[in-house]
Structure formats: structure tokens, C-alpha cells
Amino acid sequence: MSQSLARALQLLGALEAGPRSLDDLAGIAEVHKTTVLRLLRTLEADRFVVHDEQHRYRLGSRVFELANAALAQRDVRQAARPHLERLNADTGQTVHLATREGSEVVYVDKIDAPQGVRMYSRIGLRAPIHCTAVGKVLAADLPTRQRDELLAGLDYLRFTPNTITTPAALADELDRVTADDWAQDHEEHEAFINCVGVPVRDGSGRVVAALSVSVPTLSLDHDGVLALLPRVRAAGSAVSSELGWAAAGA
Incomplete structure (x- = not known):
């Protein structure tokens, strides 16, 4: 030099x-x-x-x-991968990374649990927004008008008895997600599967992906999955930091 x-x-x-x-x-x-x-x-x-x-x-x-x-050239999947691997090893559970495409989410990365029941999800598979933790995280960050338009256009297919099936109920749920900065899927998309999801933010603070842990009830009950939230939050924050996001007070 x-x-x-x-x-x-x-x-x-x-x-x-x-x-x-x-x-x-x-x-x-x-x-x-x-x-x-x-x-x-x-x-x-x-x-x-x-x-x-x-x-x-x-x-x-x-x-x-x-x-x-x-930052724009930094691929979110590349930035997230080591943190997904660490979270997978730490929890022993399946982890997902997803982004939104229109009225659905797309799994852009996945690491299966080393043991136990394998999830049907796979990289590239689409999933509904209204009954997945990652979908709720991604929808909650949308501007109000865009969120309202999205909610009005969803099909709200019922997958389990716990599935949210109306725009009003989903709007209430997304308000909670916004306030808490995390979301859950309490056996809403698949019976006997619980998930917790958190946002991944870029340098501007925009949510560009969602990260989640998904666990069959045979492996861990609902309360046990919720207890994993601090570790999921830590992984989401670490990926966000890789993308240039600095939380207030950090």
C-alpha cells in the first residue's frame, strides 16, 4: 500500500x-x-x-x-449462515431463514435438527404469511397501507384449529408482533409444530428477512419453545449487525 x-x-x-x-x-x-x-x-x-x-x-x-x-451487496443468506449454524447447534432444533415474496414467504435457508422429526419445509418452498412465525414477522414491518392491502388479499386457508382465518384477527396479531418484536406459530400451520421467529434488519432498520426455530411437540412443548426465544433473538440481532443494523442503545 x-x-x-x-x-x-x-x-x-x-x-x-x-x-x-x-x-x-x-x-x-x-x-x-x-x-x-x-x-x-x-x-x-x-x-x-x-x-x-x-x-x-x-x-x-x-x-x-x-x-x-x-451493505446492499451483502447477501442476507451468506451473512446469516454461520449464525443459523450456531443456533442450530445450540438448540438442537430446526432453524429457518425466510423472505417475503408477494403474499407468501420463501424459505431461503434451512438447517434441520440433527435428530428427531424432519420438517416438510425446504429451501425454495413457499409458505403462507398468516400462520407462520416468519410470515408474521415480515408482514408486521410493512407500512400501514401496504400491510392493510396484503391482509385484505390473503386466502386465510385453515390448516389447523389454531390457524388465524380473518384479516381482523391477523391485524391484531401483527400489532402484537410489532410491539414485541417477535412472532410465534402455535401449531397454526402444522399440528404439533411450534415456532418462534424474529426479524433480521438491514442498515436502515428495514426487516429484510425473518429467522425462526421450529420444534415438534414430541421434542419440546410450547413453553419450552418459547424459552428458546432469547437465543433466537440473539441470532437475529447478530445477523442484523452483519447487515449494518445498530439497535437503539447498542
């Missing part, structure tokens, strides 16, 4: 903490102010830095453009 490039990167790194003066930056780089000023002018010409009336420098719009492009 050239010395000039290394110093320019050092200056950008220093500005991560906030605006700094020319003197501050010269001290950090341990070079004369004229050298730093020359580098800053080059960076400013390409919008990597800007300076204010007090000649304090801060990161420019080009840095944010590149950051957003990098």
Missing part, C-alpha cells in the same frame, strides 16, 4: 469519531499540516470529506454511498 493511500485511510478512520480540525488530523497522522491538507483536498474533491466554516473536517457523502452499496 502506498504511503499516501495509507495516510488517507488513516484520516478517514480518524473522522469516524466525529469532526476534527487540521491540527488534530496532522497530530494523528504525525505529519506536517501541509501534507495532511493536500490529502484532505484530494478526498474532498471526491466527496469523501467536507469541511465547515471553522475548517473542521468530517466524513462526506461519498463514504455513505459506498457503505450503503457494500
Whole structure:
């Protein structure tokens, strides 16, 4: 790496903490102010830095453009995979990663439980929104108008006695999901299967996927599945962090 490039990167790194003066930056780089000023002018010409009336420098719009492009190029499945593997090993249960396509969800990744009953789900399979934990998580994040349109157009097929079958009931359920930031499928899609799901967010905070653990009642009862929620939340947060999301207070 050239010395000039290394110093320019050092200056950008220093500005991560906030605006700094020319003197501050010269001290950090341990070079004369004229050298730093020359580098800053080059960076400013390409919008990597800007300076204010007090000649304090801060990161420019080009840095944010590149950051957003990098996050957009990061595949959610690739980012999630190691965390899914860890959650699968930690819980011993089946884990899913899903995204929404229209009025359904699509499983984009799955790791089966190492032992016990195998789920019928598979990568690429579509599933209904109204009776799956991942579906509820994804629908709950939609803007109000879009959510209302989605709920009005669903078929609400009944799969089990616990399936939600009306737009009003699903709207109430999604309000709870929004408030709690997680969802469950309490034997709603398949009898004797319970699931808990959490959101995966990108750098903007938008929910781009949902992560879940699914467990047959033969392996664990409903309360036992709910007890897994902290570990599922931790996995969802870890994937979200990979995608650039920083929760409030983090």
C-alpha cells in the first residue's frame, strides 16, 4: 500500500469519531499540516470529506454511498449462515431463514435438527404469511397501507384449529408482533409444530428477512419453545449487525 493511500485511510478512520480540525488530523497522522491538507483536498474533491466554516473536517457523502452499496451487496443468506449454524447447534432444533415474496414467504435457508422429526419445509418452498412465525414477522414491518392491502388479499386457508382465518384477527396479531418484536406459530400451520421467529434488519432498520426455530411437540412443548426465544433473538440481532443494523442503545 502506498504511503499516501495509507495516510488517507488513516484520516478517514480518524473522522469516524466525529469532526476534527487540521491540527488534530496532522497530530494523528504525525505529519506536517501541509501534507495532511493536500490529502484532505484530494478526498474532498471526491466527496469523501467536507469541511465547515471553522475548517473542521468530517466524513462526506461519498463514504455513505459506498457503505450503503457494500451493505446492499451483502447477501442476507451468506451473512446469516454461520449464525443459523450456531443456533442450530445450540438448540438442537430446526432453524429457518425466510423472505417475503408477494403474499407468501420463501424459505431461503434451512438447517434441520440433527435428530428427531424432519420438517416438510425446504429451501425454495413457499409458505403462507398468516400462520407462520416468519410470515408474521415480515408482514408486521410493512407500512400501514401496504400491510392493510396484503391482509385484505390473503386466502386465510385453515390448516389447523389454531390457524388465524380473518384479516381482523391477523391485524391484531401483527400489532402484537410489532410491539414485541417477535412472532410465534402455535401449531397454526402444522399440528404439533411450534415456532418462534424474529426479524433480521438491514442498515436502515428495514426487516429484510425473518429467522425462526421450529420444534415438534414430541421434542419440546410450547413453553419450552418459547424459552428458546432469547437465543433466537440473539441470532437475529447478530445477523442484523452483519447487515449494518445498530439497535437503539447498542
